[in-house]
Amino acid sequence: MNGRALHFYLAGINNQNFLMRDKETGTWWQQITGKAIYGPLKGDSLELVPYDELTFGEWKSEVSDGLVLAEVPKYAKEYESNWEPEILKLPVVISFPGTELKSRDVVVGLELKGVSRAYPWDTLLKQSPVMDHVAGTPLLVAVAPDKKSFRVFVSRIDGKDSEFFLKGEAEDETDSAKTSKKLETQVDASKSSAGVPPAVAGAASPRTPQPAQAVAKSDPPAKPWLLLDSTTASEWNFQGCAVSGPAHGKCLDRVSALKDYWFDWRNYHPDTTIYKH
Amino acid sequence: MITSNAHKPSLWIALATFALVGFGAFMFPAFIIRPFRSQHPRTLLWAMEIRQFAPLVSLLCAIVSFLLIAMLWRSSNKWRRALLSLAAIAVTFSAVMSRLNYFEWMFHPVDSAKFDAESSSKLGADEMILAVRYGEDARAYPIREMAYHHILNDVVGGVPIAVTY
Numbered sequence: 001m002n003g004r005a006l007h008f009y010l011a012g013i014n015n016q017n018f019l020m021r022d023k024e025t026g027t028w029w030q031q032i033t034g035k036a037i038y039g040p041l042k043g044d045s046l047e048l049v050p051y052d053e054l055t056f057g058e059w060k061s062e063v064s065d066g067l068v069l070a071e072v073p074k075y076a077k078e079y080e081s082n083w084e085p086e087i088l089k090l091p092v093v094i095s096f097p098g099t100e101l102k103s104r105d106v107v108v109g110l111e112l113k114g115v116s117r118a119y120p121w122d123t124l125l126k127q128s129p130v131m132d133h134v135a136g137t138p139l140l141v142a143v144a145p146d147k148k149s150f151r152v153f154v155s156r157i158d159g160k161d162s163e164f165f166l167k168g169e170a171e172d173e174t175d176s177a178k179t180s181k182k183l184e185t186q187v188d189a190s191k192s193s194a195g196v197p198p199a200v201a202g203a204a205s206p207r208t209p210q211p212a213q214a215v216a217k218s219d220p221p222a223k224p225w226l227l228l229d230s231t232t233a234s235e236w237n238f239q240g241c242a243v244s245g246p247a248h249g250k251c252l253d254r255v256s257a258l259k260d261y262w263f264d265w266r267n268y269h270p271d272t273t274i275y276k277h
Numbered sequence: 278m279i280t281s282n283a284h285k286p287s288l289w290i291a292l293a294t295f296a297l298v299g300f301g302a303f304m305f306p307a308f309i310i311r312p313f314r315s316q317h318p319r320t321l322l323w324a325m326e327i328r329q330f331a332p333l334v335s336l337l338c339a340i341v342s343f344l345l346i347a348m349l350w351r352s353s354n355k356w357r358r359a360l361l362s363l364a365a366i367a368v369t370f371s372a373v374m375s376r377l378n379y380f381e382w383m384f385h386p387v388d389s390a391k392f393d394a395e396s397s398s399k400l401g402a403d404e405m406i407l408a409v410r411y412g413e414d415a416r417a418y419p420i421r422e423m424a425y426h427h428i429l430n431d432v433v434g435g436v437p438i439a440v441t442y
Contacts, residue, residue, distance in 0.1 A: 005437040007430045010380045012310035012328075014321055019310070020428055020441070028325050031441050038325040049438050051409045057402030059417050060395055066415035067392035068400060069422055069429065075385055079421045093315035148405055 001044060015094050017264055032260070032268050053259050054149040062239055096266050100274055103263035109272065110152055110257040112137055116272035118265055124150065127277060129164050129227055131155060139255060140164050144238050145225040150259070153240045153252035155229075163230040282348045292345040296364040299338025302331040303371035307379075331375035339368040384427050392416070407440060409433050418442075 006022035018031045027039030034046035092103040106121040115135040124130060128143035140155035155162050227236040234245025240252035282288055309324035346361045406417040411434025423442035431438055
């Protein structure tokens with residue numbers, strides 16, 4: 001903040017979104033917004049760092065020499081991998097009756113030029129890649145084949161709005177199998193090092209509320225996940241970069257998005273709309 | 278006997294006031310900012326305001342309360358002494374608690390974050406992470422850890438960040 005590094009600690013809870021204070025000034029900050037709500041820095045906002053919510057497998061396939069936060073041995077037994085079903089049982093203290101979603105429905109929320117939009121996670125699972133427009137910006141919302149990782153991009157190639165489709169969907173079965181085999185080596189050799197076939201990863205522990213059937217049904221046989229664009233017919237990977245075709249080497253701009261419970265997203269984005277197919 | 282401190286209402290009123298203010302300095306914000314309850318913006322603001330001054334206020338109130346208790350103790354009967362003891366416990370509790378962060382008793386902070394190399398991490402491939410990358414500096418924060426600690430202060434690619442979940 002203003003050239004000064006602040007260090008934060010947990011200081012309370014506000015309608016189930018936590019409050020933190022910084023050691024340097026004692027200011028109170030709201031977690032979801034990064035805004036200072038009380039104290040010497042009131043009115044200031046922390047800058048949101050670009051980040052991803054991914055599976056470890058997906059991340060490993062994309063980075064080299066990355067660092068992973070180690071467990072603190074003292075507290076390791078307190079960590080809970082399967083906490084989401086437990087959270088679902090907890091009461092919510094604020095609700096928005098009359099909206100189309102339930103309080104604990106999971107959404108991917110984003111804000112562009114003051115316009116907020118929520119994408120129900122179930123809808124994304126069924127329809128990814130989703131094409132949309134928010135505040136005049138064409139968007140591509142994609143869920144990775146692991147059914148957990150997601151990213152949002154500006155679907156514009158060299159200034160031209162483009163549509164994206166999942167490769168293989170409209171193609172002849174044998175044809176796409178052949179192409180994808182060829183692509184696998186050429187495109188993302190490191191991907192296979194993730195070790196777990198996406199289909200298995202997704203089905204093994206569907207933590208987000210989702211009908212198990214949808215996972216099984218929509219899971220294609222393990223082949224590289226690629227998108228095709230309508231403008232150049234290039235192939236794009238989950239990092240939003242073209243891996244072959246005329247756009248090869250180009251990458252789409254990213255849009256920050258937050259996976260959140262509906263009640264929390266709606267509470268801080270009262271004007272949000274909900275994506276509908 | 279008539280002038281014994283225990284029979285001076287002013288001392289008792291003063292004690293009651295300081296004990297209540299001292300106790301409330303911790304208890305009011307703790308009550309408002311508690312989980313599984315909805316927080317109204319106005320009361321939350323009061324709670325933060327009081328919490329800000331609670332360490333000082335609760336300490337001063339405790340000191341004054343103890344002086345008053347000392348003045349009242351000798352001439353009090355056992356019921357009044359029970360009341361005085363209660364006041365002493367309340368102001369001490371408040372003065373101590375408003376110096377501690379009990380949220381961190383439930384969710385311990387990470388004092389000094391340690392990292393594993395990506396290749397040696399035992400994390401499962403389908404475990405969710407928060408990923409941040411600045412240039413070549415790529416970090417993964419497993420959500421199962423972040424959902425417990427909630428906040429981690431870190432520096433990535435020279436940029437100080439707070440990772441929250």
